[in-house]
Structures are given as C-alpha cells and as structure tokens.
Amino acid sequence: xxxxxxxxxxxxxxxxxxxxxxxxxxxxxxxxxxxxxxxxxxxxxxxxxxxxxxxxxxxxxxxxxxxxxxxxxxxxxxxxxxxxxxxxxxxxxxxxxxxxxxxxxxxxxxxxxxxxxxxxxxxxxxxxxxxxxxxxxxxxxxxxxxxxxxxxxxxxxxxxxxxxxxxxxxxxxxxxxxxxxxxxxxxxxxxxxxxxxxxxxxxxxxxxxxxxxxxxxxxxxxxxxxxxxxxxxx
Amino acid sequence: xxxxxxxxxxxxxxxxxxxxxxxxxxxxxxxxxxxxxxxxxxxxxxxxxxxxxxxxxxxxxxxx
Numbered sequence: 001x002x003x004x005x006x007x008x009x010x011x012x013x014x015x016x017x018x019x020x021x022x023x024x025x026x027x028x029x030x031x032x033x034x035x036x037x038x039x040x041x042x043x044x045x046x047x048x049x050x051x052x053x054x055x056x057x058x059x060x061x062x063x064x065x066x067x068x069x070x071x072x073x074x075x076x077x078x079x080x081x082x083x084x085x086x087x088x089x090x091x092x093x094x095x096x097x098x099x100x101x102x103x104x105x106x107x108x109x110x111x112x113x114x115x116x117x118x119x120x121x122x123x124x125x126x127x128x129x130x131x132x133x134x135x136x137x138x139x140x141x142x143x144x145x146x147x148x149x150x151x152x153x154x155x156x157x158x159x160x161x162x163x164x165x166x167x168x169x170x171x172x173x174x175x176x177x178x179x180x181x182x183x184x185x186x187x188x189x190x191x192x193x194x195x196x197x198x199x200x201x202x203x204x205x206x207x208x209x210x211x212x213x214x215x216x217x218x219x220x221x222x223x224x225x226x227x228x229x230x231x232x233x234x
Numbered sequence: 235x236x237x238x239x240x241x242x243x244x245x246x247x248x249x250x251x252x253x254x255x256x257x258x259x260x261x262x263x264x265x266x267x268x269x270x271x272x273x274x275x276x277x278x279x280x281x282x283x284x285x286x287x288x289x290x291x292x293x294x295x296x297x298x
Contacts, residue, residue: 013235024262028270029277098295100275108295125295168293193294201279201296 029130033104037132041106044077044093052080052152052217069115069151072096079116081107081124081134082148084228085141092134094124094149104131107192110174114188116149117156117214123174123191128198128205135194138205139163146225147190147209155221158190158209165196166204173206187211 001009072078079094093106094116102108107126114120126135145160166173174191175181188211196205215221243250279296 010235017235021265024265025270028266029274032266103295103297108297110295125297127297131297166294168296171294173294195279195297204294206294 033131034133037104037130041093041132041134044106045080045091048077048080048093052150072115074111075099075102075105077106078109078151080150082150082226083141083145084226085145086137088226088228092126092132098125103127106132107134113174113191114176114185116151116190117154117188117211119188120176120185121174121178121189121191122149123193125193128195135192135205136198138192138194138207139196141207142229145209145229147192148221148225149190150221152217154217155215155225156188156211157213157215157221157225159212160207160209163205163207166206168201168204170204173204173208178208 069078074097075095077093077095081092081094083090094109095102095106096109096111098108098110103125104127107124109115110123110125113123116122126138127133128135128138141160141163143160143162147158147160149156149158164173164179172179172181173193175183176185177183177187178189178191190209190211192207192209193204195201196203240250240254243253245253
C-alpha cells in the first residue's frame with residue numbers, strides 16, 4: 001500500500017467515524033434524553049406528591065397560599081403541572097429557574113415572574129422534543145383547555161386563552177401582563193413557552209392561560225377539571 | 235485505523251470480534267453517559283435564556 005493509499009483510507013475512516021458520532025449524538029439527544037428525563041421527572045413527581053401530602057390535607061399556617069413559594073431556591077421543584085389534553089396521567093414537575101440543567105429536569109419557571117396563583121404572569125418554559133419533552137404537544141392546546149398547577153397549598157386551575165408564535169427575542173410574552181410590558185397586572189396569567197417548530201430553536205410557541213379558580217388543597221381538586229377533552233393525544 | 239485495531243486485538247477472529255463489540259459498547263456508553271451530556275449545553279439549540287429580574291432582557295429560553 002502506497003503512502004497515498006494509506007492517507008486516503010485513513011481520511012475516509014476518520015470521516016466515517018465522525019459521521020457515526022454525529023448520528024450517535026442525535027440518537028442520544030432525541031431518544032436517550034427522553035428515557036432518562038422521563039424516569040427522573042417521575043421520581044420528582046412522586047417526591048413532590050409525598051411532600052404535598054394526600055389531597056384534602058389541610059395546609060398549616062399559610063395565610064397567603066402563594067407567599068411560601070417566593071422563597072423557593074433555584075433549581076428546586078415546587079409544583080406539579082397537569083394538563084388533561086396531554087393525557088389523564090400527564091404530570092410534570094415545575095422547577096425554579098430556566099438554566100439548561102433545570103430545563104432537563106422538568107418545566108422551568110422564569111425567575112422574576114409571578115408564582116402560581118399570583119396576580120401577574122406565572123411564566124414557564126419546557127422542552128419540545130428532548131429531555132422528556134414536557135411541551136411536545138403544546139400546539140394541540142385549545143382555547144378553554146384546563147391546566148392545573150398543584151402546589152403544597154392549592155390547586156390553581158388555569159384555562160387556555162390564546163397562543164402566539166414569536167421569535168426568541170420577544171420576551172414581552174412573559175411580562176406581568178403578557179405582551180404589554182410595563183402595564184400593572186390585574187389578573188393571574190400563566191404563560192408557557194416552547195421551541196417551535198419541532199426540532200428547531202428558531203421560534204417560540206407561546207400559550208397564554210388565565211386563572212379561573214384557586215382551590216385550597218384541603219378541599220381537593222374536583223374530578224371534572226381532570227376530564228380528558230375529546231381528541232386527546234395521550 | 236480500523237485495520238490496525240483489528241491486528242492489535244489478540245486471539246483468533248471470534249475473540250477479536252467479541253473484543254471489538256465490547257469496545258463499541260464501551261465507546262457508546264462513554265458518549266451517552268459523559269461526553270454527550272457534557273457537550274450538549276454548548277449546542278446552539280440548548281441554553282441561553284432570559285436574565286432574571288425585570289425588565290427582562292435576552293431571549294426566551296431555548297429548549298428544543
């Protein structure tokens with residue numbers, strides 16, 4: 001084998017190897033991160049449910065059900081989000097902070113935005129196609145769909161209002177009054193952001209929901225709110 | 235590269251084949267468990283987010 005043949009062969013082998021590694025990375029990103037994140041997020045949900053206690057548990061000493069949340073440390077899970085449209089058993093943890101690491105562990109709460117139930121905008125982000133993809137089907141949410149945010153003190157029931165598709169720099173969607181930065185809020189909003197279109201980070205699919213009811217944990221969540229709407233994706 | 239590796243592996247061809255498979259599994263495991271999690275945050279589609287505090291600056295969290 002001449003020196004040239006050896007060189008050509010080696011370059012070819014290196015290129016094939018690089019190609020295999022890229023393919024492997026895609027498999028890891030799109031498949032394996034779901035496997036591990038789904039497992040880890042289910043563990044977080046169980047831990048939260050244990051910490052919250054069974055439904056109907058009276059909450060001790062919480063005059064303002066949202067006040068205890070404002071001290072949640074960065075990276076900690078503090079709520080469970082349930083979306084019947086995504087299936088009756090859909091439950092994902094909500095964690096404080098939107099850094100890359102926190103986003104792999106569940107739905108991430110934008111720091112500085114309101115907490116569940118508070119007047120203002122409870123703004124969260126979730127993965128669309130990787131790391132358990134909590135907001136995979138965000139584009140299937142219809143106006144009126146129920147989103148339940150469960151905390152230690154209460155069930156906060158939101159109903160989807162409308163959605164927009166924006167570019168990543170349009171941060172006014174998570175303003176206290178969504179899309180109206182600087183305006184004093186009078187309502188409790190929930191804003192969900194996820195990448196759009198699928199497998200791309202070019203745009204954000206943003207869903208806005210309004211608080212329709214706050215139910216103390218002691219009273220339990222009426223089953224009607226968890227009814228799966230017709231055309232669910234489960 | 236791969237030819238040299240094959241020659242370096244000991245024993246008759248079934249043993250070489252087994253060793254190769256073990257090596258492939260080991261490389262995939264190292265990638266899945268350590269390498270890819272370490273490099274994923276540097277991918278353009280992961281990371282960068284709104285800075286905490288008001289008014290918000292930056293961009294909406296990138297999370298494909």
